[in-house]
Amino acid sequence: MTTNNKENMSTQNLAIDDTEDRSAITNPEPALAAAAQAGQSDASISPNEEENKKSISTMTGHVKDAAQFGRVAVIYGGSSNERSVSLDSGAAVLQALQNQGVDATHFDPKHQDITELRDYDRVFNVLHGRGGEDGLLQGVLQWFDIPQTGSGVLASALGMDKVRTKQLWQGCGLSTAPFSLLTADTDWQQVVNMLGLPLIIKPVHEGSSIGMTKVNHLDELPAAYATAVQCGDAVMAERWITGREFTIVIIDDEAYPVIRLEPADITNFYDFEAKYNRNDTSYYIPCGLSAADEKHLQELSLAAFRAVDAKGWGRIDAMQDEAGNFWLLEINTVPGMTSHSLVPMAAKARGMDFDTLCWHILSQTV
Template identity: 60%
Template sequence: MSNASKFGKVAVLLGGKSAEREVSLDSGKAVLEALLRSGVNAEGFDPQERSVTELVAYDRAFIVLHGRGGEDGQIQGTLEWLNVPYTGTGVQGSAIGMDKVKTKQIWQGSELPTAPYRIVSQDTDLKEVISALGLPLIIKPVHEGSSVGMSKVERVEDLAGAITKAIQHDAVVMAEQWITGREFTISFLNGQPLPVIRLQPPADVAFYDYEAKYNRNDVEYGIPCGLTEAEEQKLKALCLRAFQAVGASGWGRIDAMQDQQGNFWLLEVNTVPGMTSHSLVPKAANAVGYSFDELCVAILEQTLAGDTQ
């Protein structure tokens, strides 16, 4: 790339200290290699091993830190303070997007469809939760990604154990109504939706969990997604509203379900999606002609637009 010098010195932020550290190292390595192949003066930067104050020596940052510390507004705030432009969503949108409950509250306030939920703890009246949400349901740590600590609960007697498991990852835990149907993911580039992907985990997987996301090779990724043209456009428009409602910008991803009655339900937003060989944003971008290297450069180019955070 002849004009790669316009980016100056780029820090690819990877690793970090969250539960998703290993995935972030894989994503960051892939992004770093893509930028180097494109002629960008890029270096890997792991905040667990170096002081973030050293970032002042860089012209911009490509954030590939997944989970807490990297996706929740903390590193974004640090980069704002250091006046270093960065990829993706700003401080507020990152903080909201990392909090599943806050995301749901904003979507509900915007009259966007998202599954009913309850915040739960080991002291919660579990009978009331089951009465409100039914079975099966899903237990989620509120501030984790990559399905860390999540469990599908089909029996009353398994609920307390699922809550205990989730609390090991986060002090705040939610129970969410289980939606039976087809799962889709909608990626964004330059703030606009890419082709919808249908996720079809193998039959022995209860849901698209950590194992399916990163370690299985038998998950089916449907592009085209199997929706009618009208349904796909409806889902894209819905997810664009949802993406903008939480203050997300640039690139990212929203996961959604279609129930057996054909209704769409928003699950969650991901403001720093994975960039590994299994990841979904590269698959969606490839469907409209972007190579992985071109995708990484396109994301980095968002930092050139001035103060857009």
Template identity: 85%
Template sequence: MTTNNPQKNSDDFNKNADSAQDHTAPILNPEPALAAAAQAEQDKTQTTNESSDAPPKIKVSNVKEASEFGKVAVIYGGNSNERSVSLDSGAAVLQALQNQGVDATHFDPKHQDITELRQYDRVFNVLHGRGGEDGLLQGVLQWFNIPQTGSGILASALGMDKVRTKQLWQGCGLSTAPFSILTAETDWQQVVNMLGLPLIIKPVHEGSSIGMTKVNNLDELPAAYATAVQCGDVVMAERWITGREFTIVIIDDEAYPVIRLEPADITNFYDFEAKYNRNDTSYYIPCGLSISDEKHLQDLSLSAFRAVGATGWGRIDAMQDEAGNFWLLEINTVPGMTSHSLVPMAAKAHGMDFESLCWHILAQTV
């Protein structure tokens, strides 16, 4: 991963940051930066291990031998719009498990009968998008009584529905960006009056930023809606939050070090190209927040994760506006595991390499 895009306009945001983090720079060579972050995390744990506020250590896996997993299906591919990402994620997970002696096999529901899963002892789900992330696969596996990674039926279905997730968070008193559901009959001017400009237009049931468009003026709204509705019949408009974007990885009910994301074009958003294909997105670890603000964002994300009923592992995306307020965007219950993905990045900053991460997640099913 290579990055450029020096940190711009960061002075206003970092006024409250601790002096040790005031000059956070983008990761130009990720390996030394991640190693330093992992060492800093270990040092922080060692120096505060007598305090009740000390961060928990990585949980030791209860599985010591690969044979304890039995026969494992790594499910990836599928039929969703995120198939290409799933193929990359799943191949990486499969290789990591096989490297550690796990009897793991690729299972692609696009080409295989789902009932064939009955021959497996457990499932590592890397099936992004509809069919794998929305409760459908979770229901099949529960019916078959096959242990699986990640969240169950309810949390998966909720997490895949951006509107219901946000409604739930609002009901729990958790801050999330204001939004409105759109239809072909929507009064566009009324939407702008309510949410302002710019706006982000999103399909409600897609991931990986598929079908999303940033709208800067009223005239762009109909075309943005037309793009989003091609990905599903439910579309939403969300207030554009001007500020910094963060992602918070959660594993075993613990929030890992926060990552700040900065696309090469800071006026745009972290879209599909920036997530998976471009090499000019900047990732900041440490994220540039003060210790107290990072802890607050981690706690907010944990509350959001728990509110949905998510378990095992996942990711929360959030923004910080120019006034310093945090806004939840969405939850991802089957996050990417590609070379550009954020879960492996956060895990490595926490002291866990990719193979150990895959073992750890699979061990949650035992």
């Protein structure tokens, strides 16, 4: 069992590892390649496989010529705490687009004047964290009238604020893990009385699990708060959900095959190290849910995505507790695109390689 992170597709799920336990992956890089092989060799895959391939061709087919994109700025880097991840993601996207003849150039707002974007025809945004994922860049591009990948100002600003996202979901009747805002004057005992133990302490405006701490005992709360508040004034405590952890990739208002995540240390959470630096996290496609439960989780995630007004592509993180209930955790409107990232993994299970995925996301701007 793991704990807090971040249309029925079950017949389209692919086992993307050919070891004895066909569903477990401990290193995502070879898993991506294995998915392609599984898609060619597994005769038990959905009888609609050929139709799926055709639908992918149709999705990417409305832009036939790279020249239609014009001059493209792939924005990555920036000055947020997620700069290192953004550099990796952006470099991969840039290479994928250039491989296909797109006139794409790296643009790093840490080192370049943002007004230089006026020289480009469109933007592929891979700027994780503050400045690129919170509505600021989206507002600039909207002001400049430059087409951009992903969500607009509203969804980006909401999605970067974990508390307001959860408040919105609650207002829409969507299940999300109970939480409480924290300050230096918070009565820690009252928080424990309300949410129980363990807890997960999170900065409200950070991604990639930066500044997060699992708290098992009351006396650990002040130190966890001190760690989180270094990332910004807004800090939250969230009830620790014991159970299975899932992520749901959404592209073009379609939920892709659900991925189950399992850190090597199953008592911990899917933290920064597990996401980007370790090779011992396991990923499962098929995710192990029944067809009905996977469909329900996909529908819940789509409702959560739409409630925030997210567009184009993104990712929802969720938990299933030991009673079988699903709990939304958060939304990511500019997901990672590194070798450890989940969007390429889900796309591969859907039959789409990384280059095609990047082309398709960019084509949403045309």
